[in-house]
Amino acid sequence: MTVPSGPASAEVPAVRCRSLGVSFGTVQALHDISLDLAAGRIHALVGQNGAGKTTLANVLGGLQAPDNGTVCIAGNQIPSGDVRAAKSAGLAMVHQHFSLPPSFTVAEALELTAARPESHSVYRRTELYRRWQNDVAEVGGTNVLATRIRDLPVETRQSLEIVRALASEARILLLDEPTALLTPAATDTLFERLRGLRDDGVTILIVLHKLREVAAVADTVSVLRDGKLVLGPSEISGVSQGQLSDAIVGPAPDTDRAIAVEAATDVEQQLLLELVRVSSRESAFEPGLASIDLTVEAREIVGIAGVEGNGQRSLVSVIAGLSAVTEGSVLLGGEEVTRAPPARRRLRGLRLVPFDRNSEGISRSAPLWLNQSALRLIGRRGQFPLISLRQYKRQASEAMDLWRVRYNTVAQPAESLSGGNVQRLVLSRELASGLEVLVAAQPTRGLDFSATNFVRSSLRGLRDAGAGVLLVSSDLDELFELSDRLLVMYGGGIVARFNAPFDRQAVGDAMTGALR
Amino acid sequence: MTGGLQRAASTVLLVVVSFLLTALILWVSGYRVGTVLSGIIQGSITATGAATSTIRWTIPLLLIGLGVVIGFRAGFFNIGGQGQFYVGACSALVVSLGWREGPVPLVIMCGMIAAILAGMAWSLLPGYLRVQFGTDEVLTTLMMSFIGALVLQYLTAGPLRNPSGTGQTAASERIPEAFRITDSSGVSVTALLLVGGVAVLVWLLLERTRFGLTMTLVGRNPTMARWQGIDVRRVGLGTFALSGALSGLAGAVELYGPGARLVTGFSPEVGFTAVVVALVGMLSVWGTVVAAVFFGGLQSAILFLPIVTDLPPPALVLLHGMVAFLVTIKFRAVRRRRGGLAAKPVAG
Numbered sequence: 001m002t003v004p005s006g007p008a009s010a011e012v013p014a015v016r017c018r019s020l021g022v023s024f025g026t027v028q029a030l031h032d033i034s035l036d037l038a039a040g041r042i043h044a045l046v047g048q049n050g051a052g053k054t055t056l057a058n059v060l061g062g063l064q065a066p067d068n069g070t071v072c073i074a075g076n077q078i079p080s081g082d083v084r085a086a087k088s089a090g091l092a093m094v095h096q097h098f099s100l101p102p103s104f105t106v107a108e109a110l111e112l113t114a115a116r117p118e119s120h121s122v123y124r125r126t127e128l129y130r131r132w133q134n135d136v137a138e139v140g141g142t143n144v145l146a147t148r149i150r151d152l153p154v155e156t157r158q159s160l161e162i163v164r165a166l167a168s169e170a171r172i173l174l175l176d177e178p179t180a181l182l183t184p185a186a187t188d189t190l191f192e193r194l195r196g197l198r199d200d201g202v203t204i205l206i207v208l209h210k211l212r213e214v215a216a217v218a219d220t221v222s223v224l225r226d227g228k229l230v231l232g233p234s235e236i237s238g239v240s241q242g243q244l245s246d247a248i249v250g251p252a253p254d255t256d257r258a259i260a261v262e263a264a265t266d267v268e269q270q271l272l273l274e275l276v277r278v279s280s281r282e283s284a285f286e287p288g289l290a291s292i293d294l295t296v297e298a299r300e301i302v303g304i305a306g307v308e309g310n311g312q313r314s315l316v317s318v319i320a321g322l323s324a325v326t327e328g329s330v331l332l333g334g335e336e337v338t339r340a341p342p343a344r345r346r347l348r349g350l351r352l353v354p355f356d357r358n359s360e361g362i363s364r365s366a367p368l369w370l371n372q373s374a375l376r377l378i379g380r381r382g383q384f385p386l387i388s389l390r391q392y393k394r395q396a397s398e399a400m401d402l403w404r405v406r407y408n409t410v411a412q413p414a415e416s417l418s419g420g421n422v423q424r425l426v427l428s429r430e431l432a433s434g435l436e437v438l439v440a441a442q443p444t445r446g447l448d449f450s451a452t453n454f455v456r457s458s459l460r461g462l463r464d465a466g467a468g469v470l471l472v473s474s475d476l477d478e479l480f481e482l483s484d485r486l487l488v489m490y491g492g493g494i495v496a497r498f499n500a501p502f503d504r505q506a507v508g509d510a511m512t513g514a515l516r
Numbered sequence: 517m518t519g520g521l522q523r524a525a526s527t528v529l530l531v532v533v534s535f536l537l538t539a540l541i542l543w544v545s546g547y548r549v550g551t552v553l554s555g556i557i558q559g560s561i562t563a564t565g566a567a568t569s570t571i572r573w574t575i576p577l578l579l580i581g582l583g584v585v586i587g588f589r590a591g592f593f594n595i596g597g598q599g600q601f602y603v604g605a606c607s608a609l610v611v612s613l614g615w616r617e618g619p620v621p622l623v624i625m626c627g628m629i630a631a632i633l634a635g636m637a638w639s640l641l642p643g644y645l646r647v648q649f650g651t652d653e654v655l656t657t658l659m660m661s662f663i664g665a666l667v668l669q670y671l672t673a674g675p676l677r678n679p680s681g682t683g684q685t686a687a688s689e690r691i692p693e694a695f696r697i698t699d700s701s702g703v704s705v706t707a708l709l710l711v712g713g714v715a716v717l718v719w720l721l722l723e724r725t726r727f728g729l730t731m732t733l734v735g736r737n738p739t740m741a742r743w744q745g746i747d748v749r750r751v752g753l754g755t756f757a758l759s760g761a762l763s764g765l766a767g768a769v770e771l772y773g774p775g776a777r778l779v780t781g782f783s784p785e786v787g788f789t790a791v792v793v794a795l796v797g798m799l800s801v802w803g804t805v806v807a808a809v810f811f812g813g814l815q816s817a818i819l820f821l822p823i824v825t826d827l828p829p830p831a832l833v834l835l836h837g838m839v840a841f842l843v844t845i846k847f848r849a850v851r852r853r854r855g856g857l858a859a860k861p862v863a864g
Contacts, residue, residue: 320743321745322742322743341745341747342742342743342744342745342746342747343745343746343747345745346744346745347745352743354743359737359739359740360739360740360743361740361743362737362740363733363736363737363740363741364736364737365736365737366732366733366736366737370729370732370733373729374733374740374741374744374746375744375745376726377726377729377730377733377744377746378730378744378745378746379745385725385726385727386720386724386725387724387725387726387729389723389724
């Protein structure tokens, strides 16, 4: 690496924190963290979900006031939880979720968040474009300035977040899981960019999930576990992948065995889900489906790969019956359900793990037992109208016990569960009975290692029990590990079909529409 | 269960605070608070006929309040109970005057069914607008309420006006005495059995049927309900229909009970007070029963007070407003607290 230039000398760490502690209620999110980050280098921060990575980044960026401890940026102590002070000391954050307003044009958004807006408050558009043309040179040039943020592809939005951060002439950049929504190719581009910035003397702290990415970009690595700094910052060359993985997971071996799942498939039926030239209207966020052909048979997991926003949501909601089909037909177990309401499909053996478990998968304020019983409420015409709550609650607690949901009482609201437990709750409901085909959308997103493994082994168990699974995921490793066949979505259509073993590069090319 | 007790205690506290604030305002305005308080107690409990009067007002408050509870369960705020109550009463009146010679039980039954259907229709129109177009039901049910009041005014001043009436306000002809289920006190075993039966049925519906549970899920998270295969639109329409039905039924009970005829703008507050009743009752069936008795007592006291003090009756309506105000704040605060907890970042 080149010799760092700029104000930060090699002697004074770019970021230094001492004895940081943060707790949320009874949860100790950070515990006595002391950390020095040398200037002009790329530092990776890794750890499981809930380890405190985002909290630490927020404390360093001044967004979260620590209960105790101090933060120094380039040698100056920052008042606790002061965003402006952190900014003016040269630190900029790129958040996990995009922060630029979707309805703004790129130029407007950049002006809005600029560190030193011009003194007058009325602008002319051409003037805005002129002011920002140099900054966007790397992300598509001046053409992009008039585009609305929401119309940009994910990776451009990601790049813009960095442009925004750098527009304030930041010398220290905090990136919180910037690769979560990127394709492998876009991730490589991002890393290339970060290396360039480092060589210009910018100090970078990047929160990452995947060890492969850590190895690809970081100079040093630090590991958080349960709010404590358990490793680092260590030179990346001095730590093996095995050591890192051990530090992340911790010493206690997780003995979460898979659950024996049952499927209601009769052996004769092979073709469980079939889409024949299905098209649908585009939604606010996504292209509609463009003449999609797809089958899911018994005993197979069909993976759907693709950069997010290429029609995966449309696909799942068309299968679920939540959005209308304009052309083509949908069949479940050989029965045409193209115009059938969602309830009919549920009764026909369709089970769903929705994209966003907290808003689509559960009702946060409703009690656990009611969340667990939701599927028992539909399609029971002609039965005795009164029900036994005790029976509902008992069934719910049995199912949740089987899936090892950690809870105190069945009456507690679902929002009191952690992410992994919420997903267990969803699975305990969807996989309980009558399942023929499961559509699982991002089933492991945001889950930690053990919960991820648990969900994956459940999906495998489901397949082995004779069910069909359609797995929509943006995690290529997961798709490669689980899928028997893999389809790639791009612009609302299926552009490539692969059989195992999969070629990472070919899949990546299909996802990005790249031509070689 | 302790959580439930705690919430009940805090609601009672709110009512007490409302009393104190109202007392403060009255005291500052130069009224003797002691006299007013004793007047309230006399007018709701101890004076001759006061307890009966309390129950008489509890009946419509409870029926309409339960309608509000049903709406809330599925996430809809039906505040148009007043109009649904009026059109219900009007429909029962039309049936009863149009079929004076009919067999008594049958006419009453038909009148009640007509009232229920009219209340449903008055509620279903805003309900349809809500589930189909997302129109804010608070506005539309309120507007429909004004229309309902004008329908009543038109009927009592027009086609159904009692030609021999001499009063200043327009009133309809009286229904035959045989159709009445209570005397002019508004309380009878029949009426109490009817209202009690309705309360039990509503409780069973909300707490012990699949439809009730479905309503709860829709009210708490319609997105999740849709993913679960629940027909959210149908549940919404059903909820609006049931909610309006109870207000319509309240109108019929009013006519066959204490009213016997309809007067322009009768019981002007009852539909709106019922919303406060449901909120103070913490949107539970039995809580609403208790709250309805309490507000029934207040209503009775409002009518009695002019006898013992020079306090104008609207002064006590101030108390309703105060309770509604504080209950709404409490509601908001609880939501905010919940949301705040949920929004707090715990993940790393």
